[in-house]
Structures are given as C-alpha cells and as structure tokens.
Amino acid sequence: MLSVMPPVKTARTEPRRGRPRSEQSRQAILRAVSELVLDRDLSEISMDAVAERAGASKATIYRWWTSKELLVLDALRNEWDTAVPEVTDTGSLSGDLRAVIVPWTRELATKPYGHVIASLIVRAQVDPLFAREYRTHFVGPRRKPARSAFRRAIERGEITRDTDVEAAVDLLYGPFYHRLLHTHAAVTDRFARAILEYVVAAVSASDRAVG
Amino acid sequence: MLSVMPPVKTARTEPRRGRPRSEQSRQAILRAVSELVLDRDLSEISMDAVAERAGASKATIYRWWTSKELLVLDALRNEWDTAVPEVTDTGSLSGDLRAVIVPWTRELATKPYGHVIASLIVRAQVDPLFAREYRTHFVGPRRKPARSAFRRAIERGEITRDTDVEAAVDLLYGPFYHRLLHTHAAVTDRFARAILEYVVAAVSASDRAVG
Amino acid sequence: MLSVMPPVKTARTEPRRGRPRSEQSRQAILRAVSELVLDRDLSEISMDAVAERAGASKATIYRWWTSKELLVLDALRNEWDTAVPEVTDTGSLSGDLRAVIVPWTRELATKPYGHVIASLIVRAQVDPLFAREYRTHFVGPRRKPARSAFRRAIERGEITRDTDVEAAVDLLYGPFYHRLLHTHAAVTDRFARAILEYVVAAVSASDRAVG
Amino acid sequence: MLSVMPPVKTARTEPRRGRPRSEQSRQAILRAVSELVLDRDLSEISMDAVAERAGASKATIYRWWTSKELLVLDALRNEWDTAVPEVTDTGSLSGDLRAVIVPWTRELATKPYGHVIASLIVRAQVDPLFAREYRTHFVGPRRKPARSAFRRAIERGEITRDTDVEAAVDLLYGPFYHRLLHTHAAVTDRFARAILEYVVAAVSASDRAVG
DNA sequence: TCCTAACCGAGACGGTACGTCGCGTCTTAGG
DNA sequence: CCTAAGACGCGACGTACCGTCTCGGTTAGGA
Numbered sequence: 001m002l003s004v005m006p007p008v009k010t011a012r013t014e015p016r017r018g019r020p021r022s023e024q025s026r027q028a029i030l031r032a033v034s035e036l037v038l039d040r041d042l043s044e045i046s047m048d049a050v051a052e053r054a055g056a057s058k059a060t061i062y063r064w065w066t067s068k069e070l071l072v073l074d075a076l077r078n079e080w081d082t083a084v085p086e087v088t089d090t091g092s093l094s095g096d097l098r099a100v101i102v103p104w105t106r107e108l109a110t111k112p113y114g115h116v117i118a119s120l121i122v123r124a125q126v127d128p129l130f131a132r133e134y135r136t137h138f139v140g141p142r143r144k145p146a147r148s149a150f151r152r153a154i155e156r157g158e159i160t161r162d163t164d165v166e167a168a169v170d171l172l173y174g175p176f177y178h179r180l181l182h183t184h185a186a187v188t189d190r191f192a193r194a195i196l197e198y199v200v201a202a203v204s205a206s207d208r209a210v211g
Numbered sequence: 212m213l214s215v216m217p218p219v220k221t222a223r224t225e226p227r228r229g230r231p232r233s234e235q236s237r238q239a240i241l242r243a244v245s246e247l248v249l250d251r252d253l254s255e256i257s258m259d260a261v262a263e264r265a266g267a268s269k270a271t272i273y274r275w276w277t278s279k280e281l282l283v284l285d286a287l288r289n290e291w292d293t294a295v296p297e298v299t300d301t302g303s304l305s306g307d308l309r310a311v312i313v314p315w316t317r318e319l320a321t322k323p324y325g326h327v328i329a330s331l332i333v334r335a336q337v338d339p340l341f342a343r344e345y346r347t348h349f350v351g352p353r354r355k356p357a358r359s360a361f362r363r364a365i366e367r368g369e370i371t372r373d374t375d376v377e378a379a380v381d382l383l384y385g386p387f388y389h390r391l392l393h394t395h396a397a398v399t400d401r402f403a404r405a406i407l408e409y410v411v412a413a414v415s416a417s418d419r420a421v422g
Numbered sequence: 423m424l425s426v427m428p429p430v431k432t433a434r435t436e437p438r439r440g441r442p443r444s445e446q447s448r449q450a451i452l453r454a455v456s457e458l459v460l461d462r463d464l465s466e467i468s469m470d471a472v473a474e475r476a477g478a479s480k481a482t483i484y485r486w487w488t489s490k491e492l493l494v495l496d497a498l499r500n501e502w503d504t505a506v507p508e509v510t511d512t513g514s515l516s517g518d519l520r521a522v523i524v525p526w527t528r529e530l531a532t533k534p535y536g537h538v539i540a541s542l543i544v545r546a547q548v549d550p551l552f553a554r555e556y557r558t559h560f561v562g563p564r565r566k567p568a569r570s571a572f573r574r575a576i577e578r579g580e581i582t583r584d585t586d587v588e589a590a591v592d593l594l595y596g597p598f599y600h601r602l603l604h605t606h607a608a609v610t611d612r613f614a615r616a617i618l619e620y621v622v623a624a625v626s627a628s629d630r631a632v633g
Numbered sequence: 634m635l636s637v638m639p640p641v642k643t644a645r646t647e648p649r650r651g652r653p654r655s656e657q658s659r660q661a662i663l664r665a666v667s668e669l670v671l672d673r674d675l676s677e678i679s680m681d682a683v684a685e686r687a688g689a690s691k692a693t694i695y696r697w698w699t700s701k702e703l704l705v706l707d708a709l710r711n712e713w714d715t716a717v718p719e720v721t722d723t724g725s726l727s728g729d730l731r732a733v734i735v736p737w738t739r740e741l742a743t744k745p746y747g748h749v750i751a752s753l754i755v756r757a758q759v760d761p762l763f764a765r766e767y768r769t770h771f772v773g774p775r776r777k778p779a780r781s782a783f784r785r786a787i788e789r790g791e792i793t794r795d796t797d798v799e800a801a802v803d804l805l806y807g808p809f810y811h812r813l814l815h816t817h818a819a820v821t822d823r824f825a826r827a828i829l830e831y832v833v834a835a836v837s838a839s840d841r842a843v844g
Numbered sequence: 845t846c847c848t849a850a851c852c853g854a855g856a857c858g859g860t861a862c863g864t865c866g867c868g869t870c871t872t873a874g875g
Numbered sequence: 876c877c878t879a880a881g882a883c884g885c886g887a888c889g890t891a892c893c894g895t896c897t898c899g900g901t902t903a904g905g906a
Binding site for chain 5 (some may be wrong): 650658684689
Binding site (some may be wrong): 123124 | 252255332334336350354377379381387389392405406409413415
C-alpha cells in the first residue's frame with residue numbers, strides 16, 4: 001500500500017515524531033481521484049479539483065504524491081488490489097488461462113478505466129521511474145499467473161518445452177489491451193473465449209507441428 | 212478536420228482569391244512537431260514551442276489544425292505515409308501476414324514514436340471525433356490488409372469459414388501494440404516471427420479441431 | 423507616465439509589431455488598485471483580487487509591473503500627478519512655503535493614502551531600485567519647490583546665505599510625514615500653520631543670531 | 634498582548650503548576666527575530682524561518698506572541714530597552730533637547746532598524762490594537778522627555794506660554810524620522826545639530842516676535 | 845513516587861496567494 | 876486572404892507561509 005509513497009518508510013527504530021499522517025485525508029484524496037478519473041481524461045483533472053473534492057489542500061497531496069500519475073496509480077490500486085488472486089491449478093492450460101483472464105475482463109467491463117490506463121502508459125513511456133512503478137504494480141501481477149500457467153502446461157506435457165513463454169503471454173494479453181486501448185471493438189465474453197481458444201491452439205499446435 | 216488531409220480538394224473549382232496558403236509554413240510546422248515529439252510526451256509540447264521552432268505564429272497553426280493531437284497526427288502521417296503498401300497475394304496466409312507485419316515492425320524500430328501513439332490513443336478515448344480520425348488514418352489502414360489476408364486464406368481453404376476474423380486481427384496486432392506501448396520487452400524480429408507462427412497456428416488449429 | 427514601466431520604450435524607429443498594449447486594460451488595473459488600496463493594507467491586496475476587479479489576467483499585470491509596489495506607485499501617480507504645480511514666487515518665504523504645503527496637506531486630507539505611502543517606504547528601504555523610482559516620482563517633486571523657495575529667500579536677503587537648505591527642507595516636511603505615518607495626531611490646517619510659522623522663524627532667527 | 638511585556642506579573646500569587654515557560658526558548662526566538670530582521674523586510678520573514686533558526690516550534694511562538702509584528706516589537710525592545718533614560722534638567726532648552734536627541738540618533742546610527750520601524754508603522758496604521766502597543770512602547774517614551782523639555786523651558790521663561798508644544802515635538806522628531814524612513818539623506822551629527830538649532834530658534838523666535 | 849498540568853519539538857493539516865506557463869483568441873502591420 | 880508578432884482573459888500549475896492541530900516527550904508542583 002505504502003510502496004508507491006516516496007520515502008518507502010524504512011526502519012521504524014525512531015519513535016516517529018510530529019503529527020502523524022492523516023489516514024482520513026489519504027483515503028479522501030484517493031477516493032476523489034477514483035471518482036474524478038471515471039468520466040474525464042487524466043489531463044482534464046486538475047489537482048485543485050482533487051483537493052477541493054477531497055476537502056484536502058494541494059500541499060498535502062503534493063507532500064505524498066510527487067505527480068498526478070503516481071496519485072492515479074495509487075488510487076487505481078486502492079480500488080483494485082483485492083482483485084489480484086493467486087491462480088489455482090485447474091488441471092489444464094485452457095482452464096488456468098480462463099481463470100486468469102475471465103475475472104480480469106469482467107472487472108474491466110465494470111469500471112471504465114481504459115482511458116486511465118492509457119494515460120498511465122503514456123507517462124510510463126516518458127518517465128522511467130514511473131514506468132518501473134507502473135510495471136511493478138500493474139503489469140507484473142497480471143503477467144505472472146499467466147506465465148505460471150504456461151509453465152505448468154509445459155510441466156504437464158501439454159505444450160512443448162521450447163514454447164516462447166514471454167511471447168505467449170503477450171499473445172494472450174495483447175489482444176485484450178489492444179481493444180481496451182484502441183476501442184475499435186468491445187472486450188466481450190465472446191471475444192475472451194475466442195482469444196483463449198486461439199492462444200491455447202497456438203501453443204498446442206506448435207507441439208503438433210513439431211511432432 | 213479536412214485540414215488533416217491537406218491536399219484533398221473539397222470542391223475547389225473556383226481559383227480562390229487572396230494570398231494562398233504558405234506551403235513553406237505548413238512544412239515548417241509539421242517538421243517542428245515531428246522533431247519536438249521525439250523526445251517528449253505530447254503533453255509536454257506547447258503550441259508556443261511549435262510556433263517558435265517553426266518560425267510561425269500560433270494563429271497560423273490554429274487556422275489549419277484544430278487541436279494539438281490532430282497536428283501531431285498529421286505530422287506522423289507526413290513522416291510515414293509512403294509506408295502503407297497495398298498487400299500483394301503471396302499465396303499463403305503465413306506469407307501474407309508476414310508481408311503486412313514485417314515492414315511495419317521494421318518501421319516501428321526505426322523511429323521511437325511509441326509514446327506518441329500512446330498519446331493519440333489517450334485522446335482518441337476521450338474525443339470521439341478525434342477517435343474517428345485516428346482510426347481512419349492509423350488503425351484502419353493497418354487492419355484492412357490483415358483482414359484481407361485472413362479472408363483470402365478462407366477462400367483458399369487454408370482456414371475454416373467460421374474463423375472469427377476480427378478476433379484474429381486483434382490476435383495478430385495486439386501483441387505488437389502491447390509491447391510497443393507497455394515497453395516491457397522490445398519488438399524484435401524474433402518476436403515478430405514467434406507471433407506470426409502462433410497466429411497462423413491458432414487459426415489453422417481450429418480448422419483441425421473442427422475437422 | 424510610462425517611465426515606471428520596465429523597458430521605458432526607447433526609440434520608435436521600428437514600426438511596432440504585434441498587438442498593441444491595451445490602454446483599457448492598463449487603466450482598469452490602475453483604477454482597481456487605487457480603489458482596493460484605500461481601505462486595506464498593501465499586504466492585504468492580492469494580485470488575484472486586482473486582476474478580478476480589473477477584469478484583467480494576472481499575466482497581464484505581471485507583464486507590465488514587476489511588483490505590487492511598483493503597481494501601487496503607478497496607481498498613485500495616476501491619481502495625483504496633475505497636482506504637482508510649479509510654485510510661483512509670492513514675494514516672501516512664508517508665502518512661498520505656504521503655496522507648497524497647503525495644497526499638499528489638503529490633498530492628503532482628501533484621500534487617506536497614508537498607510538499606502540508607509541508601505542511604499544518599507545519597500546523603498548529594502549529594494550534600492552524601487553527606492554530610486556519612489557524618490558524620483560514622490561519625494562523629489564515635493565522637495566524641489568521647497569528648495570527653490572528657500573533659495574529665493576536667500577536671494578532676496580530674507581535669510582542668510584549659510585542656511586542649510588537640505589536640513590530646512592527636512593524641517594519643513596518631516597513634521598507632516600511624521601504625523602501622516604505615525605498617526606499620533608491629525609494633519610490639520612492649524613498644524614500646518616504652526617509648522618510653517620516655526621520653519622520661517624527657525625531659518626530667519628539664525629539670521630538675527632548671526633547679525 | 635500582555636506577552637509583549639514578558640515579566641509583567643498579572644496577579645500571579647499562586648505558584649503556577651506545570652512546566653514553566655522556557656526562558657531559553659524565549660531568548661532564542663527573540664534573538665532569531667532580531668537577526669533575521671536586520672537584512673530583510675518584515676514581510677520577508679516567515680514564522681517558519683524564525684522557528685527553525687530559534688530551534689523552536691511555531692506553536693510555541695504563537696502561544697506567546699499573537700502576531701509577527703508584536704514579536705518584532707518585543708525583539709526590538711529586547712535589544713533597545715536600556716536606552717530610554719529619564720532626561721535630566723540641563724538648565725536650558727537647547728541642552729535638554731540635545732540630551733534627548735543625541736543618544737537616540739547615535740543608537741539609530743548603530744543598528745539599521747529603519748526599515749523595521751517602517752514595517753511596524755505600516756502595521757500600526759492598519760491595526761488599531763497594534764498601534765496602541767507601538768505608541769505605548771516606542772513613540773510615547775520618546776516624546777515624553779521632549780515634551781517635558783519644552784514645558785520646563787516655558788516655566789523658565791525661555792519660551793512663551795502659548796507655544797504649541799505638540800507641534801514643537803513634531804517639529805523636533807519629524808525631520809529625523811523623515812530621513813530615517815525616506816533615506817534620502819543620512820542622520821548625521823551635523824544634521825542633528827542643525828535641526829536642534831532650528832527648533833530652538835523656532836520656538837524662541839515667536840517669543841521675540843510677540844515681545 | 846506517582847499524578848497531573850503546562851510546557852516543548854516536530855511536523856502534518858486546510859487554506860490563500862503567489863508568480864509562471866500554456867491555452868486559444870484577438871488585433872496590429874505587412875506581403 | 877494569408878502571415879508573424881505579440882498582447883489578451885483564463886485556468887492550472889507547484890510552492891511558500893499562514894495559523895492550527897496532533898503526536899510523543901519533558902519538567903515542574905501537589906498528593
């Protein structure tokens with residue numbers, strides 16, 4: 001939770017002097033951002049507006065978040081972070097990938113944060129520090145279970161050992177992010193099923209092709 | 212809106228009185244944007260900066276481009292537009308897709324416009340008119356030849372008639388855009404080959420699965 | 423009028439390009455300051471308030487006046503500068519000094535700018551550039567006619583040649599500024615008459631003392 | 634308000650429970666202000682800066698001084714308060730006034746507090762409560778001995794009974810404050826002698842004029 | 845020896861204003 | 876009719892201080 005914050009609170013030896021940080025303020029600010037971000041472009045959200053809606057002062061916001069993007073990142077994590085479950089072994093690659101993708105696409109459908117993610121991606125491409133933060137908290141946790149699923153499939157013998165796992169993960173996530181960001185078509189359940197089927201077929205086929 | 216496609220004659224039969232538009236100014240502005248956009252986020256480029264670098268006045272810019280994003284869009288087209296070749300029939304799905312993807316990925320590797328595309332995507336998700344423009348000039352021309360390739364494969368009997376072509380196109384492009392935008396890994400030739408192989412396998416496999 | 427302005431518009435050879443400065447804006451800003459300054463301390467006047475009341479933007483204000491004090495100085499000059507008449511020779515020191523002092527004290531009584539002058543003095547003591555500006559436009563024009571009056575009195579033989587004119591001028595103005603700034607007592611006509619009488623007696627007496 | 638005169642016991646019969654006020658803190662704060670005020674305008678001194686330099690907390694400052702101006706007033710008194718001697722009767726008006734003025738002008742020359750006094754005057758003109766405090770501690774103690782000197786001169790028969798004593802006091806102090814605040818010229822010993830001579834001449838002359 | 849009151853520092857808080865920057869528009873003179 | 880120059884109203888920026896408010900901790904007298 002606190003890991004996005006600047007000094008990363010290391011070592012609690014000294015007894016913490018001064019007035020402690022207001023948890024109420026912190027929550028109010030994150031909530032304000034989450035709400036404002038829903039119907040607006042990130043660039044259309046002013047820190048003044050966040051401060052006013054949160055009943056906080058701008059100084060307080062800047063004290064704890066060094067940029068609007070980090071603030072939004074934190075707000076999104078605050079909204080979502082319960083939803084990164086460790087994937088259980090369902091016994092098949094198809095089942096494992098479904099268990100990863102379906103809850104995520106459902107979540108995406110619920111809250112229209114597509115444009116927010118796009119904004120964060122922009123920032124990540126320009127600011128390396130932010131990029132690291134973004135990947136650590138957003139991309140990494142998504143890719144890991146997918147990677148595990150492919151690895152388990154290799155262990156099981158479902159797919160060949162020489163499967164390019166990283167490419168496979170991109171093959172899986174790419175199409176969803178593509179629609180999410182380009183909005184040329186919706187991320188429906190039907191689409192999810194199609195992509196899952198394709199991906200499983202793709203990595204399995206090379207098996208057959210080889211064999 | 213029309214200004215994005217500069218030479219498109221809009222029923223211009225009469226010879227237009229007054230001083231004609233300065234082609235020199237137009238080129239200077241587009242060049243200035245192309246250069247500025249390389250090492251900066253789109254939001255970090257000010258119209259004042261563009262005007263100054265181009266030796267133009269802001270009024271001139273606003274006369275011909277209604278927004279910064281449309282200007283950038285135009286500048287990118289000005290840089291790239293020779294490179295949207297009509298795809299020739301190579302005789303196989305694999306060859307057709309390769310002919311679409313490989314030149315494009317090579318081009319992406321040359322010029323680091325990933326963050327610019329991300330910026331345009333952000334804008335497209337908030338501004339429907341811009342979204343239309345963006346898709347017309349950037350997404351559409353890419354998808355069409357891919358779509359044709361799959362259609363031809365169906366005609367040839369390489370893949371089944373019930374292939375979900377739109378999903379297939381997303382399966383193809385998604386992974387590339389994913390890496391381009393998230394920058395978690397580079398879009399290498401090796402990656403391109405892997406994805407192409409996977410995609411072909413995916414759509415072919417369902418054939419076999421059905422058959 | 424323009425001399426307070428930063429570049430002091432030197433040489434009108436080139437034909438003045440770009441949109442000219444808005445005289446309307448300038449007047450509105452000066453008027454707004456003059457009004458606001460009446461019932462408030464200078465430190466209680468925000469540039470935002472001036473901008474809003476003038477219907478101008480802060481940027482416009484800062485473009486032409488580099489500090490609040492210079493702005494106030496200009497506003498006060500705008501209000502007063504008609505009132506620095508060249509003193510005529512009345513034939514006696516007493517009459518000459520009266521002609522200098524009485525209109526001025528009347529003006530001071532009309533508009534309560536005492537606290538404003540105090541603010542300007544503060545600034546003048548800290549900022550040498552401002553001090554120069556302040557003395558040029560406020561102190562100098564007041565002292566000069568008084569100095570002349572004493573000089574004429576010397577020529578006439580009313581007072582001795584070895585009169586310390588600068589000290590005499592301070593003897594004249596000091597008491598008025600003292601009451602104006604310390605507000606321990608009002609600057610009444612009666613007070614003005616008393617001081618004038620004292621000053622004339624003071625410089626005349628040394629004559630007699632010598633003779 | 635009472636805190637400005639720190640040691641003044643306000644009916645403190647009972648011995649006061651709890652931790653007593655830290656004299657060390659008090660001195661540190663006053664010293665910090667005295668130092669900071671030397672090279673800066675009063676408005677350029679922040680309470681945060683005072684607190685930091687004194688090693689005190691802002692809360693402590695605000696507990697004992699209700700405003701920055703009162704704090705500065707106290708700091709100045711702390712620096713100067715030995716220097717308000719009761720004037721002795723020297724036998725002549727000239728001597729009495731000299732005994733009042735000369736030590737004071739010497740003190741003014743030592744420490745450049747002119748701009749501080751100006752700041753206090755500004756505040757006094759806007760805040761009546763502060764004005765009272767200022768006059769009680771700064772203006773009053775200066776005027777009283779001068780007033781006495783003129784009264785004694787009347788008793789002695791040096792000057793007429795109908796001398797306007799208040800105006801005379803202003804005639805005496807005005808020129809010094811004038812130079813101190815406007816800084817158009819220095820307050821030298823020579824200047825002090827000139828003004829003293831002028832003042833004595835002024836009030837004496839009316840005597841002769843009448844007689 | 846503990847209790848309680850008043851003090852102390854550190855430092856976070858809600859605010860207000862700052863002076864600057866970028867926006868998109870406008871008003872000039874000139875090609 | 877177009878162009879460069881540049882001033883304009885507007886709104887947001889990130890910072891600096893304001894005066895207030897918790898905190899943990901210290902220093903005294905009274906129980």
